[in-house]
Amino acid sequence: MLFWLLWPVAILNVGAVLGAQFWASHRKSSGESPSTLPDFLTLFDAFGAVTMSRFYSDLHRQYGSQFISRCIRIARLTLPLTFALILANCVGLIMRF
Numbered sequence: 767m768l769f770w771l772l773w774p775v776a777i778l779n780v781g782a783v784l785g786a787q788f789w790a791s792h793r794k795s796s797g798e799s800p801s802t803l804p805d806f807l808t809l810f811d812a813f814g815a816v817t818m819s820r821f822y823s824d825l826h827r828q829y830g831s832q833f834i835s836r837c838i839r840i841a842r843l844t845l846p847l848t849f850a851l852i853l854a855n856c857v858g859l860i861m862r863f
Contacts (some may be wrong), residue, residue, distance in 0.1 A: 772851040779844035783807065783821075786837035790829055799829050806838075821845070 787806045793799040806820050826838040 775844050776848050779841060779848050782837045782840040786834045789831060789834050793829055803828055
């Protein structure tokens with residue numbers, strides 16, 4: 767049962783994270799935001815530690831976009847929920863055996 771709850775939450779999470787990253791890079795490339803601002807997503811990040819800290823910081827306010835701020839708020843809500851649902855599904859699978 768929890769498996770079916772996981773997919774919409776995970777898709778919403780990925781959409782919010784990628785939406786914020788896409789719009790932030792668009793604003794930097796078009797010159798609306800300073801190009802010195804860091805990205806939200808970092809390649810080769812060690813277990814997502816830098817990415818997680820950027821989503822829970824006030825970096826989204828420095829871009830000056832309500833769309834980015836709303837995407838970050840959604841990602842802040844759905845990321846822990848996604849982790850909790852994945853953990854619950856793993857525990858459920860282990861308990862079946």
